[in-house]
Structure formats: C-alpha cells, structure tokens
Amino acid sequence: MKNLVNRIEKLEDEIVKKENKKHEKFFINEMKKIGIEKLTYSQSSLKRFIDPETMSVHYNKHYKGYVEKLNLALEKEKFGDLDLENIVRSISKFNKIIRNNAGGAYNHALFWKMLSPTVQKPKELVSQRIIKDFGSFPEFKKKFNEVAKERFGSGWVWLVVTKNNTLKVMSTPNQDNPLMNDVENGGYPILGLDLWEHAYYLKYKNRKEDYIKKFWDVVNWSFVEKLYKMKLETKINEGTVITQLMLESDTTIAEAITSSTKCSPEDEKMFRDLLFPSTQNIVKSNLYRKFKFEYVDGWTKFLKGMYPENWRGKDELFIGHLAGLYEPDNKRSLLNNLTSSYTAFCVIHSDVNLYLEKTNQPKIEYGDNPEENLKQLNRFFTTMEGIKNRLFNKETSNTFKSVNKILMRTDCFGKRNEDAAMKIINENLGEGTCEIIAGTGLSTDMQQGFDAKMTINNETKTGQIKPFKSETIENNLIKIGGSSGAKDYKKVDLLIFVDTKQRIVRVFKTNDVLTKGNEFNFPIVNDVMTLQGSKDLEFINCSEYLS
Numbered sequence: 246m247k248n249l250v251n252r253i254e255k256l257e258d259e260i261v262k263k264e265n266k267k268h269e270k271f272f273i274n275e276m277k278k279i280g281i282e283k284l285t286y287s288q289s290s291l292k293r294f295i296d297p298e299t300m301s302v303h304y305n306k307h308y309k310g311y312v313e314k315l316n317l318a319l320e321k322e323k324f325g326d327l328d329l330e331n332i333v334r335s336i337s338k339f340n341k342i343i344r345n346n347a348g349g350a351y352n353h354a355l356f357w358k359m360l361s362p363t364v365q366k367p368k369e370l371v372s373q374r375i376i377k378d379f380g381s382f383p384e385f386k387k388k389f390n391e392v393a394k395e396r397f398g399s400g401w402v403w404l405v406v407t408k409n410n411t412l413k414v415m416s417t418p419n420q421d422n423p424l425m426n427d428v429e430n431g432g433y434p435i436l437g438l439d440l441w442e443h444a445y446y447l448k449y450k451n452r453k454e455d456y457i458k459k460f461w462d463v464v465n466w467s468f469v470e471k472l473y474k475m476k477l478e479t480k481i482n483e484g485t486v487i488t489q490l491m492l493e494s495d496t497t498i499a500e501a502i503t504s505s506t507k508c509s510p511e512d513e514k515m516f517r518d519l520l521f522p523s524t525q526n527i528v529k530s531n532l533y534r535k536f537k538f539e540y541v542d543g544w545t546k547f548l549k550g551m552y553p554e555n556w557r558g559k560d561e562l563f564i565g566h567l568a569g570l571y572e573p574d575n576k577r578s579l580l581n582n583l584t585s586s587y588t589a590f591c592v593i594h595s596d597v598n599l600y601l602e603k604t605n606q607p608k609i610e611y612g613d614n615p616e617e618n619l620k621q622l623n624r625f626f627t628t629m630e631g632i633k634n635r636l637f638n639k640e641t642s643n644t645f646k647s648v649n650k651i652l653m654r655t656d657c658f659g660k661r662n663e664d665a666a667m668k669i670i671n672e673n674l675g676e677g678t679c680e681i682i683a684g685t686g687l688s689t690d691m692q693q694g695f696d697a698k699m700t701i702n703n704e705t706k707t708g709q710i711k712p713f714k715s716e717t718i719e720n721n722l723i724k725i726g727g728s729s730g731a732k733d734y735k736k737v738d739l740l741i742f743v744d745t746k747q748r749i750v751r752v753f754k755t756n757d758v759l760t761k762g763n764e765f766n767f768p769i770v771n772d773v774m775t776l777q778g779s780k781d782l783e784f785i786n787c788s789e790y791l792s
Contacts, residue, residue: 281312282354290362294463299447304357307443311349311420318342328627329354335630336425337546338623348420352401356439361465368470370477371412371435378412386461388414389438393457399441404469405432406476408634416440426550426630435472436464508591516587516594519611519618521763532615539619541584543626545569548580551633579652586655589648596636596644597628657787658712663696664785666710666743669750669778670699679708679741695737699752701773706738713742713751723772725751725765734758739773740765748778 288304289297322343332339332347339347367375367382379385385404392414393402400418407413413432415423423431438460445456508516520540522533548570549556555578557571570578583589598608609625611618629636637645663681670679679699695707714727725742734740734755742751742765752773759766 281309282357284357286360286362291360291463294360294459295445296448299443299445302447303439303444304353307441308349308353308357311346311353315343315346315350318346330424331627331631333422333424334426335627337427337550338543338626345420348422348425351424352420352422352437352439355434355437358468359436359465360463361467362463364462365464365466367466371466371470371473374412374473385414390454390457392416393438393440394454396440401440402438403432403434404436405434406473407432410477427546429553433472433476435476436469508588508595512591512595513588515611516591517763520585520587520590532619536615536618536622539622540590543622544584547626547629547633548583550630551637552580579649579656582652582655583648586652588655589651592647592651593629593636593644594625597625597632600632601628654787657785661745661785661787662712662743663710665745665748665778665782666741666750667697668782668784669743669748669776670741672778672782673776695734697741699739699741707736708739708741708752709734709737710741710743713744716751718769721769722759722766723753723769725753725767726763728763728765745784748780748782750776750778752776 284304288300291300295303318340322340329347329351332343333351336344336347372382375382375385379388389402389404393416396402396416396418398418400416400421402414402416403423404412404414405423415430415432417423417425417428421428423434425431438457440453445453449456519533520537552570555570555572556568558568567577569581572578594609601608609621609628611621636642639645667679667681671677677700679697681697682695695709697708697710699706699708711728713725715724716726717724728742737755740753740755740758742753743749752775753765753767754771754773757768757771
C-alpha cells in the first residue's frame with residue numbers, strides 16, 4: 246500500500262510538471278498578471294508540513310476566491326487591466342474590497358512558490374545576509390518564530406529586504422503585504438508564512454506553534470534566493486534606467502513650461518482643461534469632476550505615503566489648518582499644491598511617459614473620453630508609485646527640482662497678486678480697507694474660498710483674489726478672462742481680480758456668476774468697482790523663478 250501511495254504521488258507530480266511546463270516564466274512576469282498561480286507540485290506532496298485536505302481548501306477555495314473577487318471588484322470599478330504588484334504597491338488608492346482581495350491574491354501567489362516538496366538549505370547570498378543581519382541562522386529562525394507567534398489573529402509573518410538592503414522580520418495583519426505603500430516601515434518580501442487559521446487548523450488545531458516550526462521543513466530556499474537576487478538586480482537596473490531618465494529630462498523652469506518636447510502651450514491647455522473644465526455640459530462635467538476628485542485624492546495619498554514623517558492629520562494641527570505635508574517649522578509644504586497645479590501635472594506626466602517609453606511600455610494619453618481618462622489617471626499614479634523614490638528624490642531628480650520651481654513660482658505669483666490687490670485697494674480707499682487673512686495652509690482659503698477681507702461702506706466682506714488678463718462685455722455679461730481655475734465661490738462675498746502689469750483691480754459680487762474654463766462671466770449689476778494703482782507702488786518680485 247505504501248508503494249502504491251508513493252507511485253500515485255509521483256504520478257501526480259509528473260502530471261503537474263507537464264501542465265506547468267508551458268507556464269514557466271520568471272517570477273516578476275507571473276506576478277504581473279491577475280490570474281491563478283498554478284502549483285508546481287501536487288497538493289499531497291507537502292504532507293510533512295500540511296495535509297492534502299487543508300491544502301486543497303486553502304488553494305481552491307480561499308486563494309482562488311481572492312482572485313475571483315479581486316477581478317470582479319476591479320471590473321466593477323472599471324479599472325481595466327492592472328498589474329497586481331503595482332496594485333499592492335499603491336494600495337492606498339483602492340477601496341477596502343480591492344485591498345483585501347489584492348493582498349490575498351498576491352500573498353498566496355508568493356506563498357505557493359515559497360513551499361517545496363523537497364528539503365532545501367538556505368542558498369549562498371541570502372544565507373550570508375541572514376548571518377550578517379541576525380548573527381546566525383538559528384537566531385534568525387528564533388526571531389521569525391517569535392514574531393509569528395506574537396501575531397494575534399489573522400495575518401502573515403515575513404522576511405523582507407528593507408530600503409537599506411538589509412533583512413528584517415516583520416508581521417502584517419489580515420492580507421496586508423509589506424509592499425503596500427501605507428504599511429509602516431515595510432519592505433520587499435522574500436519569505437512569508439500564512440498565519441490564518443484556515444492555513445493550518447485541520448491538521449494542527451490550536452497548536453499554531455507546531456505549524457510554525459514545521460514550516461522550515463518545506464521552505465523553497467531556491468525561490469527565496471531568486472527573489473533576493475531579483476531585488477538586488479532590480480534595484481541596480483532601476484537605478485540605471487531612472488538615472489538616465491532624469492539626465493535626459495534635465496530642464497530649467499522655463500523649458501518645463503514652454504519646451505515643445507516637454508510641455509507645449511497646447512499640452513498645458515489640455516492638462517488645465519482636465520482639471521478645470523467647462524461646466525456647460527452637466528453630464529460631461531460630472532465625469533470631469535470625478536477626474537479632478539481622483540486627481541486630488543491620488544496626490545493626497547501619494548504624498549502621505551511618500552512623506553509619512555511630514556504628514557499632519559487634522560488632530561495634529563493648529564485650529565484652522567488643513568491636513569497635509571508640513572515642514573519641521575510647521576509651515577505648510579508647497580508639495581500640497583500638486584493637487585491643483587496643471588503645469589506641474591504636465592511636467593511630471595511627461596517624465597512618467599518618458600520612463601514608460603524607455604521601458605517599452607504604452608504611454609499614458611488623455612482624450613475626449615472621460616471614462617478612459619480616469620483609467621489613464623489610475624495608470625499615472627500606479628506608474629509613479631513604482632518610481633517615486635527616484636522621481637521625488639530631492640537631491641538627484643531634475644524632475645523634482647523643476648516641479649519644485651514651478652510650485653515656488655506659482656506660490657510667489659499668488660502672494661504677489663494678493664500683495665498688489667491689497668496695496669491698490671488701500672491706496673484708493675484708505676489704509677486697512679483690504680486685509681489679507683489667509684496664510685499657507687489655512688482652511689479659510691482652501692475650503693471656504695476666501696483669502697482677504699474688504700471693508701465697503703463700513704461693512705466687511707470676504708474676498709477671493711485672482712489674476713486676470715482681459716475684460717470684455719457681451720450680452721449684458723462682463724467677461725473676465727485669463728484667470729486661474731474659474732469656479733463658483735458661493736461662500737465668498739466678492740471676487741477681486743488684479744492685473745499687476747496694468748495695476749488695475751476689478752471687484753465683483755459673486756452671486757449669479759457663470760464660469761467657463763478660466764473665464765468668469767458676471768451680470769453687469771455685479772460690477773462693484775474698478776481701481777487704478779499708482780506707478781509708485783512696489784509689489785513682491787518673482788523674477789528669480791523665471792530663469
């Protein structure tokens with residue numbers, strides 16, 4: 246009977262090997278497809294570690310269930326074809342259903358490959374690194390077992406490669422993975438053990454410690470070594486590719502805005518229209534508003550994940566300030582303005598596309614289909630997540646330097662407009678008539694929409710200051726053009742427009758205003774006043790950001 250069982254198991258292994266021969270690919274390619282990871286061994290060949298019944302339920306019910314639910318969730322959200330590893334890496338962008346099932350699919354696809362029917366010993370590179378970081382292999386096993394036993398409830402224990410290329414043992418709850426961008430102090434997993442009860446309970450009951458100890462009998466150290474090597478090689482290759490990318494995209498601020506190879510005026514207009522579209526077509530506008538929401542949400546999650554030590558939640562701030570990135574001196578970071586800068590969007594988008602071109606991947610392109618644009622936006626953030634450490638390296642990335650100059654330039658122009666409007670108003674109507682009340686990060690400007698107070702006929706009004714370039718009258722409407730991000734300011738009493746070159750201020754009431762692109766349309770009765778500033782007035786100088 247024993248010989249018969251052995252022959253059956255051997256036959257099962259031969260069948261499985263034949264089935265999987267055509268599917269043999271390098272791991273990084275397999276993980277890029279959201280499909281079912283085929284086992285390279287029979288479900289009964291790991292019985293010294295786990296029984297065939299548990300293996301069958303674990304693989305066919307739990308694992309396949311995660312993959313099926315993930316694909317349904319992605320289809321429902323209309324994300325299209327996505328890379329499983331990149332979903333995991335940028336998990337904060339997705340809802341809870343996708344998070345749980347993407348984690349389950351990815352973790353198990355790894356786990357099956359981390360198991361081997363034959364007993365193996367740690368290979369050269371990973372063994373040397375384990376000894377270096379843990380002192381000895383027994384000390385590493387002890388640490389791994391301790392962390393596994395300490396995991397209360399469902400989760401995983403992992404051996405990961407850190408950003409510093411060292412090894413550490415860590416644990417994640419539920420189906421979280423160390424690669425997830427919102428997992429604190431994560432890493433690149435090269436070995437993991439499933440600690441959910443369904444992974445061991447039929448065989449071990451409540452003896453979780455025995456399950457953990459037996460795991461070492463089936464570790465596929467060849468695969469662990471391959472993952473570790475791949476991580477080292479990927480780090481080298483990525484560094485080479487991105488360094489070259491950044492060298493090729495070395496630009497000054499002027500080139501970033503006007504160069505035909507980077508962001509032409511036509512390109513800038515396209516990105517401006519994506520973020521600040523016309524509201525004439527309500528159905529179309531609703532879809533475009535979703536694009537703006539996803540854009541803002543994408544940057545918020547990206548920045549929070551990229552700079553967790555600088556992120557301040559609402560409970561950590563002074564009253565009246567918004568959550569976001571803050572400098573050590575509690576000054577709000579200009580990077581928060583990425584949520585509204587179409588010029589910065591254009592520059593980063595160009596460099597992301599350059600990376601995709603260099604790595605032989607389809608470029609991200611936007612068109613007239615709002616639903617397709619949402620899918621492309623998702624690709625933008627997913628791709629950026631994978632190269633963020635290079636793209637946003639303050640010391641070496643020319644993309645970051647260009648974008649930072651754009652944001653500094655925009656911030657300076659905004660402050661210049663406020664300064665000029667206040668001085669022109671006070672010169673004409675008396676000192677103290679206009680007062681700038683918004684500071685960087687104050688919720689009054691960002692949520693309620695006003696950044697100034699203006700006193701007219703002893704009555705104080707709230708105002709939003711914006712630039713303008715042109716004024717025309719048509720069909721009893723005064724059209725103010727060349728402004729930025731035209732929208733309704735329902736919580737503001739006055740819209741104050743300033744032309745710093747002509748030294749003119751125009752003031753309008755906000756009721757019944759119509760917006761289109763970067764144009765405001767006011768009924769003639771909304772016209773409050775026109776003020777002319779003298780040549781003696783000096784405004785904030787922003788010339789240093791133009792070179």
